[in-house]
Amino acid sequence: MLVIHGGWSDGQLMLWGEDATRPLTTGSRAAERPHPFAAPAGDLPGLPGSPASAILQLPSTGRGPVPSPETGVETSGRGVKLAPWRVPVLLVPGDAALPALRELAEPSDDWLAAPDLRYLCVLAGYACDLARRGRMLPQLVTEHGVATARWRPVLTGADAATYRDFAEGMPPSVRATGGGVAVTLRNALDALVDSGARSVMPERILHGHRAGPKAPLPDRWIAALTAGDPTLPGAKPAEERELRAALDDWLRAAHEANGPVRVSFRLFEPQPGDDEWGLEFALQSAEDPSLYLPAEEIWAGGRFPGLPARPDETLLAGLGRAVRLFPLLHVALRDQEPGRMAIDTAEAHEFLRHAAPLLQAAGFGVQLPAWAGRKAVGLKLTTRSRKPKGTSTRAAADSGFGLQELVDFRLDLVIGDGVVSAEELAELARLKVPLVRVRGQWVELDDRQLRAALKAVTRRREGELTAGEILQQVVDGGEEDLPLVEVDADGMLGDLLSGQAADRMQPVPTPAAFQGSLRPYQERGLSWLHFLTRLGLGGILADDMGLGKTAQTLSLLLAERATAATDQRMSPTLLICPMSLVSNWQKEAARFAPSIRVYVHHGGSRVRGDDFYDTVDDADLVITTYGTATRDLETLKKVDWGRVVCDEAQAIKNSGTRQAQAVRAVPARTRLALTGTPVENHLAELWSIMDFCNPGMLGPAKRFRRRFQEPIEIHQDEDAAAALKRATGPFVLRRLKTDKTIISDLPEKNEMKVWCTLTAEQATLYQAVVEDMMSEIEGSEGIQRRGNVLAAMTKLKQVCNHPAHLLKDGSRLPARSGKLARLEELAEEIIEDGDKALIFTQYAEWGALLQPYLAAHLDRPVLWLHGGLSKAKRDALVERFQHDDEPMLFLLSLKAAGTGLNLTAANHVVHFDRWWNPAVEDQATDRAFRIGQSRDVQVRKFICTGTLEEKIDAMIERKKALASSVVGTGEDWITDLSTDQLRELFALDPAAVR
Known part of the structure; x- marks a missing residue:
């Protein structure tokens, strides 16, 4: 490919x-x-x-x-x-x-x-x-x-x-x-x-005779803005300088509204029975929109932190620029101290439709009523099941209720919050009033929407459809100009479309063959999975990390086999997961569902050809990896799979990758995705996972991008977000560990930052690295500069760990590192208390130095798991740590052990050197903070004060809202800081040395 x-x-x-x-x-x-x-x-x-x-x-x-x-x-x-x-x-x-x-x-x-x-x-x-x-x-x-x-x-x-x-x-x-x-x-x-x-743009901006080669430069320039050839050969230098200066001033003025404080406009609705709208002027902080000062308070001497010395001048200058976008403002500017202006309904509509978007795009603040910008006219879908009253959802499903069953439906037109008749709609269209109060609520009527609504009333608005057709209508969400805004369904569809099917349905009890007890929320998850399977639908089990997605999936397999007829052969389930989780699935199946026959299809010794098909015939669950599934796709496609399960389904979040295409190509009656992060960066990832679970349900990727992704990600469209939630809600079940209504007996996670100081030797090395690397950075550019910045960061972080980590000279470890001294103290306390701890480092070479030193210093076992270990050795280390009663430490490479392991024997987690992606650290922490943990988990993040570690930590705290996108690629975002910014970032604070 x-x-x-x-x-x-x-x-x-x-x-x-x-x-x-x-x-x-x-x-x-x-x-x-x-x-x-x-x-x-x-x-x-x-x-x-x-x-x-x-x-x-x-x-x-x-x-x-x-x-x-x-x-x-x-x-x-x-x-x-x-x-x-x-x-x-x-x-x-x-x-x-x-x-x-x-x-x-x-x-x-x-x-x-x-x-x-x-x-x-x-x-x-x-x-x-x-x-x-x-x-x-x-x-x-x-x-x-x-x-x-x-x-x-x-x-x-x-x-x-x-x-x-x-x-x-x-x-x-x-x-x-x-x-x-x-x-x-x-x-x-x-x-x-x-x-x-x-x-x-139109073919020509100005009509008339085309400007010839001897015409004035401005005329030729205007024509060239839409011409196939944009060049203006032979331009006279004087004309060129004059036109360029005017255009540069124009562009500069367009960016002036993008400062730390901006002029803001707030539109107020009329009082009942009145037609006078209010438009208030104010100054607002661009960084913190909650800092808002109305113009009337500015003229009275009001202030907030960060205002310029003369806020009145800033307000007047901003209103002067805004009048070009909303000419009606000139009325307010006649006052010496403009604070607000009264406008009528037609003028309010002009502001809403034209001026507000222009002002907002130009950097002004704009605050509108909650209903503004939303599609006022929509559809309400009402369905009623034909099942006898009193029949429960569970009973309906068990009695064979499926997507082919007929249900009664009715489509009504909705304006605002109320249903309107065809006669009322025709009257509103006749009046041609763009802003109108309907049943006490103001709405903005769009001509295109009204035309679509009038056309819709002529179509069939009630009758019968199959449950599957109704479900597809809900997912489709109506038309672009006439969206589906409300669904009222009863019975099975009501439970499914509510997004709360797992909570409404009678829980499927824990299967008798399940060796253990399912928690109530897990039984609801089992019931939801079983329900979707009976309907032939796929789903995303998106429970938070550690809430037992594995146990719920295994219990589903057992429940299906318990209800199947004795002479009925159950088609096997294919489970695809990362290689690091193969052993975990094997052990969890042996522990919770020993009656399930498991075959692992992975590695050079895996069976092939007819032997593979014979082996699968004797298995209930076939476990393979994403890499193996991609290589053996043609073999897997020939099996009649009952279900395909993708664990850590974020592995198929990019629909264009080979492994995502391969997984989607494996045929199965139903599909299940398991992931704690259904959306990591972009909504296209949700489409990719949903397209695996229910192929074609959300339509093609191009339509999804136009209808949901771009409106939500670029324009923060709340209506599009609500429509996407309604479309995907029936197929996604997500619960969080932090929700006490879900799980009340999970202990607390206490996170803290441990501030460490540098030794004099560390400080000297740190300063030397900064001086040496800054000279290299200043003399480089492009890819080479980026590499030098990353190299500098790596060296400085190694200095913060220990001089021997940077020097790689095999020198002694004691008394040379503030971090190591703090770890020694903490490790002694943990061991004395009889506890166990996980210690994460991102550097395998540092772990190799640290492990023998700590083992000798504590005279206790210090296990060391890194990427160079075989699967058997990894499993043995995990087994020992989980079941050996002796207090001990488990030193782990963050990349090799940050996901997929269950290490609940530890109630302490230490991040010795920080990885600047909070999500990666949280995943590592969740090796201990998960179901099975009976004690509070103490999480400590070591930071050397006064160094780049403290400064980057502060950056992350300021950018929490953007952490997943900005810091999600590791440290690359730092490489594009200016040289002065890097010098400030790397500079050593004197307070860093003890």
């Missing part, structure tokens, strides 16, 4: 292919060696471009470049560093990049899009959105020495925040030719917005 990558370089879109079928040959050590498994440029889809070759800095080992995960080729992650490779590329000119990315955004059976190409496709969508909303201004720029008419984006307010997200989330391979994030992103967005603007 061909994997296509995308980058941006020198104003051009750069595409190159990676062919997973090519052998991984060993590359020569010469500089600029050819990439051993890059596809020829001619193998790429037929796009306008020029074949060329480029030197790309790509992740590599001594054996060669590291294959992308999308290829499905597994390689060792050791010794990876950036290295140059010569790669055949297709260079697409900037003017042709937008249509090329639109074409590449469509899924294909012939190739997969790598993350860097998907990133550029999303960026192209953002550029088109900016152009459609008019968030651009025309400019005069110089390209290759020639004056050129171009459109440039205006990034203020929410658009500026989105732009920062794109900068922080840029995959390194997008700039693999050596460009920086800021330059690469701005270069790409400028080209894409210019192309998008030309696609949405």
Whole structure:
């Protein structure tokens, strides 16, 4: 399968292919060696471009470049560093990049899009959105020495925040030719917005005679803004300077509203029986919107922290800029001290429909009534089951109630919160009033919605449909202009569509063959899973980590076998999981469901051919890994699977990867996804997992992106979010450990930061590393600079751990590290109390030094689990730690042991060196804080005060809301700080030394 990558370089879109079928040959050590498994440029889809070759800095080992995960080729992650490779590329000119990315955004059976190409496709969508909303201004720029008419984006307010997200989330391979994030992103967005603007603008901005080559430059410039050739050859320098200065001032003024304090507008509804709306002016903090000061208080001398010295001047200047977007403001500006203005209903509609979006996009604050911007006209679906009254959901399912059963339905039109008749709707359409009060509630009536509603009343509005057809209608959510806003269903559909089926249904009791007891919420989960299976539907069991998704799944298998007829052969279940969880599933099955016949299909000794099918015939549960499932897909597809289960289903969150496509290609009657994180970064991940569970239920990815993903992620559309929750709610069951109504006997998790000081030796080494690395960083750029920043961070974190960790000289450990001294004290206390502890480090070489030292110092067992251990040795260590009564420590590599293990024997967790992704740390902590834990868990995070550890911790605290996206890629986001910012980040505080 061909994997296509995308980058941006020198104003051009750069595409190159990676062919997973090519052998991984060993590359020569010469500089600029050819990439051993890059596809020829001619193998790429037929796009306008020029074949060329480029030197790309790509992740590599001594054996060669590291294959992308999308290829499905597994390689060792050791010794990876950036290295140059010569790669055949297709260079697409900037003017042709937008249509090329639109074409590449469509899924294909012939190739997969790598993350860097998907990133550029999303960026192209953002550029088109900016152009459609008019968030651009025309400019005069110089390209290759020639004056050129171009459109440039205006990034203020929410658009500026989105732009920062794109900068922080840029995959390194997008700039693999050596460009920086800021330059690469701005270069790409400028080209894409210019192309998008030309696609949405009319053929000519001004009609009349076309400007000839001797016409004034402004006239030629206006024509070139929509012409095929944007260049303006022969421009006179004086004319060019004059026009450029005016346009630069225009662009600068457009960004002035993007300061720390902004002018804000709040619209108030009329009192009942009145037609006078109120528009209030205020100053508001852009960083903290809760800091809000009405203009009337400003004129009375009111203030809040961060206001400029003359807030009255700031207010008047902002209103002066806003009047260009809402001309009616000139009425208020006649007052010397404008505070608010009265407007009528027609003017209020003008503000809502036109001025408010423009003001908000330009960086002004806008506060509107809660109903504003929402679709006022919608549909209400009412269904009634034909089952006898009093029949429970469980009884209905057991009696054969399925998706083919007929139910009565009725569709009603809704405006605001109330149902309206066809006659009332016709009267509202006749009045043609855009803002109207319906039954005491103001609503905004859209012409397109009214036309769609009038058309809908002529269609069939009641009758009978199957339960499956009703379910698909709910998922579809109505039409774009006439959405489904309310569902009133009874019986099975009511329980399913409520999203609370697990709580409403009578719990399926714990199967007799289950060796243990299910908690009440687990029985409800079992009931929900059993219910979906009877209907032939798939689901996502998204319970929080440690709430027992494994036990619920095993109990489902036992419950099905208990209710099956004695002569009925049950089709086996295929369970696909990460390799690290294979042993866990084996042991949990042997513990809770020993009657289930388990076969593990993994490794070089796995059975093949007819022997495989014979083995599967004798098994109830077949366990395999994602990698094996991808390699053995054709074999797995020939089995009649009753169910396919994906554990840690975030592994298939990217629908275009080989393993996600392979898993979806395995046929089964029902499918189940197990994951504590159904959405890690983007809603497209939820679509991918849902498409595995119920293929086609949410429609194609393109429609999902247009209908849900873009409105929710880019515009924070609450209606789209509610519609998505209604569409997916029946198929997702999520409970949290922190919800005491779910699990009340799980002990507390107490997290604390342990502040450590550096020794004098550590401080000297730290300062030396800063001085040495800053000189290298200042003298480098692009990929090399990024590598130097990461190297500096690694060295500084190693210094914070211990001088011997940095020096790697085998020197002694005692009395040289403030962190190690604090760990020794803490470890002694834990052992004296008879407890056990987990100690996580991200550095395997440090763990190898620490383990023998702690074992000798404490005279107690200190176990050490890292990625170099075999599966048997890992299992033996876990078994000993869990069942040996002796107090001990378990030292673990964060990458090798941060997920998949059950280590509830520990009631202490220590993060010795921080990993700057909070989600990764939480996953590691949850090795101990999970079901089976009977004591409070003490979690300690070691931080060296006055060092970069403390400063990055403070950054994370300030960015909690963005932690998953900003810090989700590890430490890469720091590499794009300026040199001055890095110097401040790395600087050593004198208070750090003890």
